[in-house]
Each structure stands twice: as structure tokens, then as C-alpha cells.
Amino acid sequence: MDLEELTSKAKQIQEEMLEEILRVNANTEYLRRFLHGSTDKELFKKNVPVITYEDVKPYIERVANGEPSNRTFRHFKGVEDGKVLAFLNTRPLYKILSGIPVAPVITSFIMTDYFKNWSSKCYASPDQVILCTDNNQSIYCHLLCALVQREEIVSIFAPFASTVIQAIKFLENIRSGDLSEWITDRGCRDSVSVILRGPNLELADVIEHECSQKSWEGMITRLWPNIKFVQSIITGQISQYIPILEYYSNKLPLISVGYSSSETLLGVNVNPLCKPQDISYTFSPNMSYLEFQEEGNNDEIVDLVNVKIGCSYEVLVTNHFGIYRYRLGDILQVTGFYNTPPQFRFVRRKNMVISVFMEVTTEDDIMKALNRARVVLESSGLMLMGFTCYSDISTIPGHYDFYWELKAKNFEGIVKLGNKVMVKCCCVMEESFNALYRGFRNKNDSIGALEIRVVQEGTFDYLMEHFISEGGASASQYKTPICTNSPEVLAILEDRVVARFFSDKTPPL
Structure with a gap:
């Protein structure tokens, strides 16, 4: 664009520039205070104040000091220094007729060096508990490790919210602050014993006092006083557990960070602190090739950027591992766009x-x-x-x-x-x-x-x-x-x- 054209379209260019800036930045911590995620230009002019350097100095200092911009943790102070009560365990590997080892996707991830290199830095449980293949023993030991370190626990993670509910029931079995005799997994016994360092009567008294109360409302925050949020899948049929989680957690923020399947990672929640019923996932265009078939219309398949707001679609996945135009079986509704990728809310499983x-x-x-x-x-x-x-x-x-x-x-x-x-x-x-x-x-x-x-x-x-x-x-x-x-x-x-x-x-x- 030459000087004459540039200067003759100044208004248009300025308007387009503001549109682009708002598309990219409307959900940043600063602008969200005024726009609440909107990209409306008139709302920007009405609500966003005129500022000086002193107004933005705290934000600049945070960047200069190396604060990470993680979309979830940036909302909570002290999370990086605490530990996570993560309900993770594995299943035994087994081989199919061809000799290829097979395992659930979570087990496969846990077995990687990438996971093992950082798990001990953030999780309350040692790797031996996570690698335990017995679900009941694993949950019990996760809870015991987290109770011993109760002041350090800042969040709970589980793949599905139902796992957290199941774990709460295990609290009934923890009274002595020691390993129960039925924990037979040697890796669990040895690693947890190091953390316990013998019977902990003070811990046992705390647990006994809380668990003997008539009501278990807020039990999670009572046992882990510094906890800030629960991270888990809480959409679709799992949403049935939201009221129970809110009851036990004293209505802590319930965060669903991503939307994925065994075939691919599909999207992320760019507004993790939204209410569970308002969760929409922004699709990631760089993980797999995605196509969408509109519900009730078997004749037309559209690409990722050509879906329409308000319409419901079934996802078709083509990935790097030999899956081509695979029906995922999830029905999603388009709720908006984040830049060019669409945002979806989970509606239901197809044929459910x-x-x-x-x-x-x-x-x-x-x-x-x-x-x-x-x-x-x-x-x-x-x-x-x-x-x-x-x-x-x-x-x-x-x-x-x-x-x-x-x-x-x-x-x-x-x-x-x-x-x-x-x-x-x-x-x-x-x-x-x-x-x-x-x-x-x-x-x-x-x-x-x-x-x-x-x-x-x-x-x-x-x-x-x-x-x-x-x-x-x-x-x-x-x-x-x-x-x-x-x-x-x-x-x-x-x-x-x-x-x-x-x-x-x-x-x-």
C-alpha cells in the first residue's frame, strides 16, 4: 500500500487495527475487567479508561519478573509454590496378538519420561502411587499423602469429576494417619512410608475431628485449608457431579481446562474461571485436521473456520496416526469465535x-x-x-x-x-x-x-x-x-x- 492509498484510508485502517487488537486481546486480564470478553469497539471506547504509565506499571513489572501467563494459574496467587492432589493411576500393559503393547491413553502418558521428569515437582504423591495399578490402593495413598502435606495442597486434579467424589468416600477409611494393612502394593507402601515417617497422631486427630462432624459440607476445604480450585472434566454427563462437588468443596472454582479424546486434543478453555454451565472450548487448529457435519444434514461437511454460530455439529477427526475422517461421536454447538477458530460447547454424545x-x-x-x-x-x-x-x-x-x-x-x-x-x-x-x-x-x-x-x-x-x-x-x-x-x-x-x-x-x- 503506497502513501496516497494509506493516507486516504486512515479511518478504515484504524478501525481494522482496533478490531484486530480486540480480537486478540479481549480476554487478557486487563481488558477483561472492562469488556468481559467482548470485542465491541464502541464498548471499548466507553469502558476502557485513558491511562498513564503508572496505571500499567504493575503489569509490566509482573512480565519483567518472569511471571508465567498460564491462563489458569495466573488467577490464583501461590499456586506455583504448592502441590496438587492428583488422582492418577495406571492400568497394566497388555499385548495384542501382534505383540504391540496396549494401554489407556492416561497410562501411556504417565509412563513417558516427560511425565516422570516433572510429576514429583508438583504432585503430592510419589510416582510409585501414580504407577500403582490397583485403583483403591492408589486413591487411598493419594489421600494419605495429601493429608500429611495438607497445608501445601493448592488444588485437586482428576480426569473426571466422578473420581473426586469416589475419593471423598475413601476418607471414611482413613483414621489412624498410617498405612492400612490392606495396602499390599510394595511401591505404595515403601514410598508413602517415607512421607509418613511413622504414625502421625496429630494428623489422625485432625481427620477424626473433621470426619466425625455431622455434616460433610465443605469437607475438601476443611481438610486442605489452602486449596484454591478443583480441575477436572465437568461437562456433558459428568455435569451431574457438579452439585456434589460444590457441596463438598464449599463452592470452590471448578475448572475444565481442555477438551480432548483418545484420538486428539481438540481445544482449550480460554476462560477457565467461567461457570461450569458456560464452558466453551476454543478449538486448536494445529493438533489434527478437523471437519464438521451439521446435525441432521448428512450431505454437507464443512471445515473448522466455516461452521456457523448456533448450529450443532458432529466432529470428524483426521490425525497423524492413521485415523481419517473419524466420527468422534460428540455433538457440539458453536458459541462464538476466538480470532478465526470457533468455540464450542459440548451438547451430548451422538445416539445417546x-x-x-x-x-x-x-x-x-x-x-x-x-x-x-x-x-x-x-x-x-x-x-x-x-x-x-x-x-x-x-x-x-x-x-x-x-x-x-x-x-x-x-x-x-x-x-x-x-x-x-x-x-x-x-x-x-x-x-x-x-x-x-x-x-x-x-x-x-x-x-x-x-x-x-x-x-x-x-x-x-x-x-x-x-x-x-x-x-x-x-x-x-x-x-x-x-x-x-x-x-x-x-x-x-x-x-x-x-x-x-x-x-x-x-x-x-
Whole structure:
């Protein structure tokens, strides 16, 4: 561009320059105070103050002093100096017929030199605990190491939020501040014994005092007073654990940093402190080739930058390792753009639906209905600890069955299943479903009354342990199916049903 053209388009060039600056920097710590992530130019002129060097001096000094710009940790003071309670463990390697060793993706990462070189610097547990292949022994030892170093723990990490909930249950078994006799893994015993340095009566008294309280609300912050956040996957079907985590953690920030699969890393959360329900992931264009097929339109496939805001897509992955245009099975909705890459929120797994007639109830529909039912449960001092559901067509008409595991908020409280409360939960869920369901439900010969079957406490832990032992899956990657038609799963659940409830009225149209 020559001088004449440059000077004749000064206004346009200046406007485009501001647009580019805001696209790149709207989510920086400084501008977010005024723009809250917006790139609107008029909002910039209205809200961002005119400043001098003294106003930005603290930020410049932070850069000069070498402060890292990590998008998560920069929000919390002292995180770099503390330790992480990380619930990680491995599964045994096994070989397929060709002789190639196979392991879950987390196990493969943990076995790398890259992981081993820095894990001991930030994690409360020694590598021997992380390398333990027994899930129960590993969790117990993770907790014990973190309790001994309770003042140093600044965060909790687990691949899925369900693992944190499972770990809290293990606190019931830690009383003496010493290794229990059932910890037989030699690596765990030797490495943890070094940290414990014998029985710790002071620690035992602290644990005993906290765990003997009637309520376990805020237990995480009570045991680890300097903890600042919990980092885990909390989207999709895992979002069912958010209320339980908030209860135990005294509503600490729940952070979901990235969105990934076994096939590839897909994106990162550039606003890690957002509310769980507002999480969107910015797709990384440099990890794999990504294409998107719009839901309900099998004829058109678009590239990463050509998706449309508000539309839902299934992801197709082509990576460096021999996967080409692979259907990931996740349905995502475009929420915006960060520069040119799109931002998505996770909606549901494809085909993760239940139906008994002509209606379709999706994972998203189910989670919304459960969130409304939780409000009813909490008013009665109960928490939903786990669930799954299936389409029961053994009856005429067919109906939805939900298996619920409940727990009293008070630690030693008894789960009292009031008929009025449980029937209301059934009705509230039906009212939350879509118009097609409600319409067919009002026709008595189409869909029958929704049923909740309450199972014994520990049922979903047993289900997890069953499939880990049968299939060799990793506990840190296990997810209870949100809906199922597996005869094996249903048989396990049915054997533990303690009460049944039905909605007593049809939902409004």
C-alpha cells in the first residue's frame, strides 16, 4: 500500500487495527475487567479508561519478573509454590496378538519420561502411587499423602469429576494417619512410608475431628485449608457431579481446562474461571485436521473456520496416526469465535438417547430434567450420587426407568425416601422433557409414567469396579453410561433396588 492509498484510508485502517487488537486481546486480564470478553469497539471506547504509565506499571513489572501467563494459574496467587492432589493411576500393559503393547491413553502418558521428569515437582504423591495399578490402593495413598502435606495442597486434579467424589468416600477409611494393612502394593507402601515417617497422631486427630462432624459440607476445604480450585472434566454427563462437588468443596472454582479424546486434543478453555454451565472450548487448529457435519444434514461437511454460530455439529477427526475422517461421536454447538477458530460447547454424545414410542429424549434433555429434580431432593437433605436410565418396553405402554443412588447430606444421616418427595421428582422430570414426550405421555396408550428406582448406596461404585475388573478399563477414564440397555448392567442394578416410585400425573402440554 503506497502513501496516497494509506493516507486516504486512515479511518478504515484504524478501525481494522482496533478490531484486530480486540480480537486478540479481549480476554487478557486487563481488558477483561472492562469488556468481559467482548470485542465491541464502541464498548471499548466507553469502558476502557485513558491511562498513564503508572496505571500499567504493575503489569509490566509482573512480565519483567518472569511471571508465567498460564491462563489458569495466573488467577490464583501461590499456586506455583504448592502441590496438587492428583488422582492418577495406571492400568497394566497388555499385548495384542501382534505383540504391540496396549494401554489407556492416561497410562501411556504417565509412563513417558516427560511425565516422570516433572510429576514429583508438583504432585503430592510419589510416582510409585501414580504407577500403582490397583485403583483403591492408589486413591487411598493419594489421600494419605495429601493429608500429611495438607497445608501445601493448592488444588485437586482428576480426569473426571466422578473420581473426586469416589475419593471423598475413601476418607471414611482413613483414621489412624498410617498405612492400612490392606495396602499390599510394595511401591505404595515403601514410598508413602517415607512421607509418613511413622504414625502421625496429630494428623489422625485432625481427620477424626473433621470426619466425625455431622455434616460433610465443605469437607475438601476443611481438610486442605489452602486449596484454591478443583480441575477436572465437568461437562456433558459428568455435569451431574457438579452439585456434589460444590457441596463438598464449599463452592470452590471448578475448572475444565481442555477438551480432548483418545484420538486428539481438540481445544482449550480460554476462560477457565467461567461457570461450569458456560464452558466453551476454543478449538486448536494445529493438533489434527478437523471437519464438521451439521446435525441432521448428512450431505454437507464443512471445515473448522466455516461452521456457523448456533448450529450443532458432529466432529470428524483426521490425525497423524492413521485415523481419517473419524466420527468422534460428540455433538457440539458453536458459541462464538476466538480470532478465526470457533468455540464450542459440548451438547451430548451422538445416539445417546432414550425412546419408547416416537419421541427422542437426548442426554441434554436428561441432564436438564435431573437438575430440576435435584432442587426437590436438596430441599429434603438428599444428594443424587449417581444415575443411569433405560427405555423399559417390557410394559405396555413403555416408560422411562431411572436408577438413582441417593445419599443424605448429613454424613451419618439415614436416607429417608418420602413418597411425596420422590413422586414429585418423577413429575418434575417429566415436565422438563420436550413437547413431543409430553404430548405422547398425555395419551395413555403411548408412554407410561416415568419411574425412579432407588438403589443401595455404593451401587455405582460396584458397577464401575465390575467393568474395570472385567474389561481392563482405567478407573480414571470410566464413565457411568447415562443410559443403557445392557442386560448385564440392568441385572446388577435390579439386584440392588430398594424402592420404586412413579409420577402420579401427566405433564402439562
